[in-house]
Amino acid sequence: MTANTVTRKSRRFPRFGTVLQFLVVLVVAAGIFLPVYLSFVSAFTNNGSFARDGLFPGLDQFALGNFREAVTSIPLVQEYLVSVGVVTLQTAAQIVTGALAAYALVFPKWRGRRIIFALVLVTLAIPGESLVIPNYELVSQFGLRNTILGVAVPFLAAGYPIFLMRQAFAAVPIEIWEAARLDGSGDIRTLFTVIMPSCRPQVTTAVIWSALAAWNGFFWPLLITDTAAARTIQVGISQLATSESSTPSVIFAGAILVVLPTIALVIGAQRFLINGLSRGTLR
Amino acid sequence: MAKVARRGTRGWRQRGIGPWLIVPALILLLIFVFRPLFRTLQLSGYASDILGNPTRWVGFGNYIQLLTSPDFMQTVVVSIVIALLGMALATVGALAAVLLLRGKLLGSGVFNVIFSLPFAYSAATASAVFAGLFAPTVGILNTLLAGFGVDGPQWLQDPIPAIWAIAISTGWYEFGFAFLVLTAAIRDIPSEVIEAAQLDGSGAFNLAGRILIPMMQPSILFLTVTQTITGLQTFAQIQVLTRGGPAGATTNFVYRLYQLAFGNGTPDFGRASVVAVVLILIVAAITALQFRLFGKERAA
Numbered sequence: 001m002t003a004n005t006v007t008r009k010s011r012r013f014p015r016f017g018t019v020l021q022f023l024v025v026l027v028v029a030a031g032i033f034l035p036v037y038l039s040f041v042s043a044f045t046n047n048g049s050f051a052r053d054g055l056f057p058g059l060d061q062f063a064l065g066n067f068r069e070a071v072t073s074i075p076l077v078q079e080y081l082v083s084v085g086v087v088t089l090q091t092a093a094q095i096v097t098g099a100l101a102a103y104a105l106v107f108p109k110w111r112g113r114r115i116i117f118a119l120v121l122v123t124l125a126i127p128g129e130s131l132v133i134p135n136y137e138l139v140s141q142f143g144l145r146n147t148i149l150g151v152a153v154p155f156l157a158a159g160y161p162i163f164l165m166r167q168a169f170a171a172v173p174i175e176i177w178e179a180a181r182l183d184g185s186g187d188i189r190t191l192f193t194v195i196m197p198s199c200r201p202q203v204t205t206a207v208i209w210s211a212l213a214a215w216n217g218f219f220w221p222l223l224i225t226d227t228a229a230a231r232t233i234q235v236g237i238s239q240l241a242t243s244e245s246s247t248p249s250v251i252f253a254g255a256i257l258v259v260l261p262t263i264a265l266v267i268g269a270q271r272f273l274i275n276g277l278s279r280g281t282l283r
Numbered sequence: 284m285a286k287v288a289r290r291g292t293r294g295w296r297q298r299g300i301g302p303w304l305i306v307p308a309l310i311l312l313l314i315f316v317f318r319p320l321f322r323t324l325q326l327s328g329y330a331s332d333i334l335g336n337p338t339r340w341v342g343f344g345n346y347i348q349l350l351t352s353p354d355f356m357q358t359v360v361v362s363i364v365i366a367l368l369g370m371a372l373a374t375v376g377a378l379a380a381v382l383l384l385r386g387k388l389l390g391s392g393v394f395n396v397i398f399s400l401p402f403a404y405s406a407a408t409a410s411a412v413f414a415g416l417f418a419p420t421v422g423i424l425n426t427l428l429a430g431f432g433v434d435g436p437q438w439l440q441d442p443i444p445a446i447w448a449i450a451i452s453t454g455w456y457e458f459g460f461a462f463l464v465l466t467a468a469i470r471d472i473p474s475e476v477i478e479a480a481q482l483d484g485s486g487a488f489n490l491a492g493r494i495l496i497p498m499m500q501p502s503i504l505f506l507t508v509t510q511t512i513t514g515l516q517t518f519a520q521i522q523v524l525t526r527g528g529p530a531g532a533t534t535n536f537v538y539r540l541y542q543l544a545f546g547n548g549t550p551d552f553g554r555a556s557v558v559a560v561v562l563i564l565i566v567a568a569i570t571a572l573q574f575r576l577f578g579k580e581r582a583a
Contacts (some may be wrong), residue, residue, distance in 0.1 A: 025383045025394055028376060032458060033397050038423050039412045055427070101308035108301030116305055123316045125570045127516050129537045130559035133326065133544050133552050134319035157311035187301045216405035218519045219537070223545055234407040234519075241411040241523045248415030248423055255404075255411045262403040266459075267396060274467045 043067070043252035066253035073244060075228040076257065079236035083215060085148045086232055090214035093156035095207055101157070102165035103191045107177050117166070123159035129219055136223055146230045151221050155214065161206040168202035169195055205272045208265065215262065233258050320563075327556035337553065345557045354531065355539070358558075362535035365449050366514030372454030374506050377461035378499075381469050382491050395466075402459025410523035413452035417524060442532035445525050449533050452520045457510050468502035469495065501577070508573040512566050536562045 045061045070076060104110075105117050135154050144150030172195060180190045196203055221232040228236075237258050244250040266273070327345055329337035349355045380398050384391050401409070416424040417438035425435035436444040472495065480494050496503070518537040521527055527534035527542065534542070536558055542548075544555035 021383050025380065028380050028383070029394050029397050032376070032380075032401060032455070035409075035412050035416060035455060036397075036400055038427075039415060042415070042423055097308040097311060100304040104302050104305035108299065110302040113302070113305075116309065119317075120308075120312070123312055125567065126316060126320065127512070127562055127566050129516050129518065129540065130323060130562045131316065131319035132540075133555060133559065134322035135315060136544075137322075138314075138318075154315040157308040157315075159312070162308060181299070187299050187304060191304070216407075218405065218407045219541075222522075234405055237411045238407045238519065238523050241414040245414065245418055246421055248418055248421055251411050251415040255408045255415075258408050258411075259404055262405070263400065266399050266403040270399060270463075273402070274463055274470075 039252035039255060042249045043256050045249070066247075066249040067257070069247075069250045070240060070244075070254035070257065073250065074236045074240050074254070076233070076236060076254065078228050079231050079233045080257075082148060082151075082228075082230055083233040086151050086217075086221070087211050087214040089148065090152045090155050091207060091210040093152070094158050094161045094210040095203070097157040098161035098165050098206065098210075099191060099196060099203070100188075101162045102169050103187065103195060105162075105166050106169040106172075107174075107195075108187075120159050120162050120166075124163065132220060132223055135220075139224060145224055146226045148230050150224050151217075151230060151232060152214070154220065155217075158210065158213070160213075161210050164202060164206040164209070165199070168199040172198055201272065204269075208269055208272050212262065212265070323556045323559045323563075326552050327560050329553045331549075331551045331553045341553070345553045349554055349557050357531060358534050358536060358539045359561075361446070361531075361533060362515055362517075364446060365453060365517055365533070365535055366511050368446075368450035369453030369457055369514040369517070370507060370510035372450065373457035373461045373510055374503065376454070376458055377465050377506075378496075378503065380462055381465040382495060385469060385495070398462045399459055401455055401457075402463060404456060404459070406456055406517075406519035407523065409452055409456040410520045413448065413455070413520070414523050417448050417452075439525055440529055442529055445529060445533050448524055449517065449520050452524065453514055453517050456520070457513060461506050461510065464502055464506055465499065468499045472498050504573075504576055508569060508576075512569055515562065515565065 041055075041057065043066050044063065045057050046063045046065065101120070105113055105120075131154075139145060139150050139153060142150075142153075144153060176194060176198065177190065180194045185194065216234065217232065218234045218238070222235050222238070225231045225235060237254050240254045241251050244254075326337055328340055328342055330339050330341050330344070332338045377398070380394075384394055384398075404412070416422055419437065419439060422435075422438065424438070428435040438444045438448045476494060476498070477490065480490050515535070516537055517535055518541065521533050521535060521538045522541070525533045527538045540555045540558040540562070543551045543558065
């Protein structure tokens with residue numbers, strides 16, 4: 001009883017510790033927010049005026065010229081479309097191949113499925129950057145250099161979505177699967193009409209992670225593309241950073257255009273992202 | 284119970300095409316992960332012609348040549364320094380943010396969004412932003428510092444500031460992931476545990492040190508390992524900010540591999556593959572260490 005009143009009291013009057021805590025959060029937040037703030041304000045003001053004239057420009061300084069310059073300096077629109085294509089292809093393929101694999105690893109019993117699952121886990125521990133040379137050789141041999149398919153093809157299956165969905169499927173009561181199978185539902189129909197719908201949150205998490213990885217990919221798309229025809233937006237923004245190195249505002253404008261969809265995703269779907277983190281163990 | 288039920292239906296479960304559904308993913312992983320793994324090992328034992336193609340078997344020749352060169356030793360040190368600095372900045376910063384935010388502070392929703400923002404940035408976009416901040420003469424950061432009468436360092440032209448520039452942009456980029464992981468971890472701590480500690484009269488520091496941090500230890504350990512591995516694979520930051528310079532001061536494993544295999548000079552797939560193998564071995568060693576540490580964690 002007394003303890004209760006004490007906590008209630010201390011809540012009503014913020015203590016010194018709470019104020020200090022608030023100030024420290026404010027400082028850390030300022031540090032994290034600084035690059036975002038500086039780049040946004042600088043992108044929306046005429047190049048060079050910001051920072052020299054202080055941190056808080058007036059509304060009369062508002063300008064969109066940097067965005068116009070960013071869009072014309074690199075074929076941003078075209079590269080945007082390429083990225084959307086890569087994301088669509090890669091995510092769809094990873095989810096389909098991943099769901100099929102996860103189903104095969106969970107429901108039917110067959111010899112060697114533990115070993116195969118171990119192989120899937122091993123792929124999570126191999127740094128992708130160290131595999132690019134043989135993949136570069138192979139994709140070039142197929143004549144897929146500088147194509148959207150060439151950008152996506154090494155990633156049509158990935159360990160992480162398989163892992164996420166395997167864990168989700170393994171938590172589905174076996175009776176549900178047995179009932180569907182006894183009703184005469186085939187494996188593929190059972191997977192897509194019974195199992196996947198019952199794991200919707202985890203499948204959503206897998207979709208978001210696959211899409212983010214596809215959208216953010218940089219090293220491989222940089223190597224395998226030569227022209228804007230198949231260049232992703234991430235490669236485009238890195239080239240903008242080089243070609244416009246004397247006008248930071250234009251770089252910032254380009255970066256904002258690239259990051260807006262993922263900012264929306266992070267704010268809107270944080271629940272699913274955290275979901276993937278506490279269930280899975282690897283990025 | 285479940286095991287018994289499974290056994291009973293075993294014969295029936297084996298019918299159908301179920302097991303074959305592994306095939307698409309398996310074939311793709313074999314072609315694009317396991318084949319390259321062995322091919323990289325193979326290539327690392329060959330000399331290369333002008334096009335980068337393997338010519339003659341040199342055994343460990345490439346390894347000996349690379350591992351005894353002071354250049355490569357610098358690459359090893361630079362890789363580790365960048366990885367550890369980025370990891371430390373991200374993990375310590377995120378831990379502070381998460382611990383402090385726990386108390387339902389004024390505006391904690393806003394802070395939550397701010398701390399998650401770096402996660403929205405790809406390595407390339409984060410690098411582009413920092414390129415604008417660190418740029419020589421026109422960089423926003425030094426312009427800002429000049430306003431306070433401070434003469435900022437030549438971020439990208441002097442070796443030590445250049446390493447800090449890469450580490451800061453890597454740490455900032457990794458911070459978002461660290462914050463999300465630790466947010467998930469602190470939410471998993473039962474509120475009764477925290478309330479009990481508070482009834483015992485634990486102050487904020489005491490609570491963090493004795494209860495919260497020990498209970499989040501698996502997540503902190505996980506972050507330390509994965510962020511170090513991510514940091515070892517840093518590439519976009521270096522490609523955009525410094526191109527490995529000045530004088531190789533920021534050339535790490537992946538950038539060295541990139542230069543050897545895809546840079547301006549004649550491609551050397553053999554020696555680039557040695558770098559790849561070294562990276563694989565280091566990541567494998569760290570992963571093995573992680574499993575040992577996690578094993579201990581579970582036993583405790």
